[in-house]
Amino acid sequence: MANIPHVVILGGGFGGLSAANELRNALPSSQVKITVIDKKDWFMVGFVKLWIINGTRTFENSTGSLNELQKKEIDFIKDEILSINLEDKNVTTKTKEISFDFLIISMGAVLAPQRIPGLEQNGFNLYDHNHLLEIRKKLESIESGKIAISIMGMPYKCPPAPFEASLLIDSMLRKRGVRDSVQIDFYSPAPITLPAAGLEVSKQILELVNSEQIVFHNSCKIKSVESKKLIFENSEADFDLLLAVPPHIAPKVIYDSGLAKASGFIPIDRDCKTPFENVFAIGDVTSLTVVENMAVPKAGIFAEGEGITVAKNIISKIQSKEESVLFDGKGGCFIESGRDTASVIEVDMFSQSKPTTSLTELTSDNLSKKIEFEKERLSKWL
Numbered sequence: 001m002a003n004i005p006h007v008v009i010l011g012g013g014f015g016g017l018s019a020a021n022e023l024r025n026a027l028p029s030s031q032v033k034i035t036v037i038d039k040k041d042w043f044m045v046g047f048v049k050l051w052i053i054n055g056t057r058t059f060e061n062s063t064g065s066l067n068e069l070q071k072k073e074i075d076f077i078k079d080e081i082l083s084i085n086l087e088d089k090n091v092t093t094k095t096k097e098i099s100f101d102f103l104i105i106s107m108g109a110v111l112a113p114q115r116i117p118g119l120e121q122n123g124f125n126l127y128d129h130n131h132l133l134e135i136r137k138k139l140e141s142i143e144s145g146k147i148a149i150s151i152m153g154m155p156y157k158c159p160p161a162p163f164e165a166s167l168l169i170d171s172m173l174r175k176r177g178v179r180d181s182v183q184i185d186f187y188s189p190a191p192i193t194l195p196a197a198g199l200e201v202s203k204q205i206l207e208l209v210n211s212e213q214i215v216f217h218n219s220c221k222i223k224s225v226e227s228k229k230l231i232f233e234n235s236e237a238d239f240d241l242l243l244a245v246p247p248h249i250a251p252k253v254i255y256d257s258g259l260a261k262a263s264g265f266i267p268i269d270r271d272c273k274t275p276f277e278n279v280f281a282i283g284d285v286t287s288l289t290v291v292e293n294m295a296v297p298k299a300g301i302f303a304e305g306e307g308i309t310v311a312k313n314i315i316s317k318i319q320s321k322e323e324s325v326l327f328d329g330k331g332g333c334f335i336e337s338g339r340d341t342a343s344v345i346e347v348d349m350f351s352q353s354k355p356t357t358s359l360t361e362l363t364s365d366n367l368s369k370k371i372e373f374e375k376e377r378l379s380k381w382l
């Protein structure tokens with residue numbers, strides 16, 4: 001190890017930024033060199049995408065600049081990561097080769113609409129920031145017809161978000177006075193609304209969307225999309241406007257490095273270690289099994305918790321201490337109702353080795369907490 005250990009963090013999203021800040025808050029630059037690499041130089045909290053769709057935000061007034069990291073003596077490199085060389089302990093970007101003592105892989109999940117034939121030609125990607133303004137324009141002009149929200153692969157980021165999207169869209173249409181002429185259908189490959197949150201919370205989410213006349217169609221496994229038509233394995237459905245959550249995959253670099261198998265994510269345990277010494281993986285790029293057939297959901301709050309866990313363990317190692325911590329699996333996800341209230345899905349993934357979840361009441365206080373959550377992340381990380 002060089003004199004000052006070098007922690008390289010791949011990805012400046014939820015996981016990467018929480019880890020970088022936790023490290024720097026504990027250790028000065030004389031004790032650890034930190035480098036964050038990301039192909040883009042901005043960060044935005046994921047749920048703001050829905051506020052851009054409903055017109056309460058713009059992209060420009062919702063991002064933080066990763067160049068701000070420099071003020072904390074965290075180096076930021078804006079570049080595309082092309083390869084991770086685990087044996088040689090270095091990372092290659094388009095323009096550089098960067099060696100590391102510790103590596104934190106927090107490269108998120110990639111949206112793969114190309115995996116569904118016809119989707120790119122016939123529908124919008126609800127999670128792609130480049131589609132948000134166009135979606136908003138469509139919602140501001142639709143007078144009648146059918147809107148389909150369709151989940152096209154599991155797992156996907158923030159399981160409640162598409163339901164929240166349906167409620168915010170319902171609200172937009174109600175305010176425009178056209179809701180009675182527009183049908184909103186929600187299609188999911190899952191048998192219940194939120195499998196990761198369990199039966200009871202799923203039932204409550206179903207009641208919430210049904211109370212706004214949003215129709216939930218379960219077990220709809222997508223095969224392809226045609227003009228104004230969804231083709232599922234066992235049925236078909238018409239739409240006028242399609243908002244899709246496409247399949248999620250890991251970045252190509254991850255498969256090339258052998259850290260994950262094709263279509264999968266990097267398997268980790270609660271210590272977020274990979275089989276390679278001092279190489280950790282966190283957040284959406286990973287798969288952390290909770291119980292059989294259930295993994296920690298892909299959500300910023302969990303990426304953040306894993307980032308802090310890994311940072312703490314690296315700090316211990318640098319300080320030659322024995323202590324180590326495990327990711328606690330606790331977190332909460334907001335779900336906005338579209339009626340100026342929100343509730344929180346509270347999750348404890350590893351409570352007595354069995355996950356527990358609950359849904360709080362819809363209150364305006366929870367909506368304020370959601371707004372505060374975003375502000376806090378931007379101000380403490382950048």
Ligand SMILES: Cc1cc2nc3c(=O)[nH]c(=O)nc-3n(C[C@H](O)[C@H](O)[C@H](O)COP(=O)(O)OP(=O)(O)OC[C@H]3O[C@@H](n4cnc5c(N)ncnc54)[C@H](O)[C@@H]3O)c2cc1C
Pocket residue numbers: 010011012013014015016037038039040045046047048049050079080081082106107108109126127157158161251253282283284285298299300301302303332333334
């Ligand atoms: C609409 C929506 C609503 C959401 N709501 C919530 C919510 O309420 N609560 C919640 O907790 N989560 C929410 N999420 C989910 C949350 O945004 C993600 O789970 C979170 O961002 C994951 O963090 P991460 O660090 O793993 O990955 P990311 O934040 O995606 O960061 C990964 C970074 O890696 C970079 N990268 C990837 N490949 C390369 C490469 N080859 N070279 C260079 N850089 C690369 C990317 O540019 C990106 O910046 C929501 C998401 C969406 C889309």
